[in-house]
Amino acid sequence: FSRLADFEIEVMYGELDGTFPNHPADPLQPANQRDLQARVLAGGFDVGLAFDGDADRVFLVDETGKGMSGSTTTALLASRFLRLSPGATVLYNLICSRAVPEVIGECGGVGIRTKNGHSYIKQIMAETGAVFAGEHSGHYYFADNFRADSGLIATMGVLGEMCRSGKSLTELRAPFERYASSGEINTTVDDIGVVIERIASRYSAHSQDRLDGLTVDCGSWWFNVRPSNTEPLLRLNLEAATRDECDTHVAELLAEITA
Known part of the structure; x- marks a missing residue:
């Protein structure tokens, strides 16, 4: 980036330190983007970039300080x-x-x-x-x-x-943000297989597939539940046409997961 003459670049937390004194190197977690979001706003930058430790992942922050999925x-x-x-x-x-x-x-x-x-x-x-x-x-x-x-x-x-x-990132992203999302919600579960089958039974009237965990298509909303490969966690991702619908069904699914 330093060789890009037309760009003004500012690096945050560029010193290697395996103790991660500022925050963990996982940009997927919203908390780990907060410093970047604040700096983008304070500095009037056009875009912020949140990389993980080896830079094979990146999450972007627009000029308003809003993270992009x-x-x-x-x-x-x-x-x-x-x-x-x-x-x-x-x-x-x-x-x-x-x-x-x-x-x-x-x-x-x-x-x-x-x-x-x-x-x-x-x-x-x-x-x-x-x-x-x-x-x-x-x-x-x-x-x-x-x-x-x-x-x-x-x-x-x-x-x-x-x-x-010639568009800002806010303008550029707008056509692609059409639905409300839960983000990934992790819940500790003792018997993940039993929970997944219970959820499958409850939503049996809807289209389902087992490509990776269980995905259920409920028309205006859908969700996926799948186990972590390394921890006793069940991961929930849900998307709906509106924020209210998303929040309602997230609460519904979490109640089923923890029942």
Whole structure:
């Protein structure tokens, strides 16, 4: 970034320190973006970039200090790649917003929904010839980068769209933010399998799939519950047409999970 003459760059917490004195190196957690959000506002910057420790993930903050979800970034980058490669294939993981496949279709691309995980996504990219893949977790994969994920390449793509369009990040993101999301909610559960089956039974009247955990499509809203691979946690992601509907069904699902 320091070689980009047309950009004014300020680095926060650039010194390596394995004790992480400022905050953990996980930009997915909103608390870890707060310092960046405040600095963007105070300094009048156009965009803030929150990388993880090895910079294979990135989350963006717009000029108003508002964080941008991985789904929104995936949709934005998908539109860019489909402009450059019309009709191409784009992958997105199953907890991405419904806006992502909608945008892919609107841009004339072929969207493929995948389970979570970089090794699986890279395999599907190789099999399908996909030009790009995005995960809600902030991982973005590029065919021209050996199908590897890179927060830096994702950043350059977003900056490229800002420069090309002359729009602020707030303006650029707006068409891709169509629904209300819960974010990922983790609950400690003793018998995850039993809980998932109980939820499946309760929502048996709705369309379900087991691509990764349990996903249920309830029409104007949907949710996914899946176990953590490393901890006794059940992860809930839910999206709805409105914030009120989202909050109502989150409370409903959490009551079922902890029953």
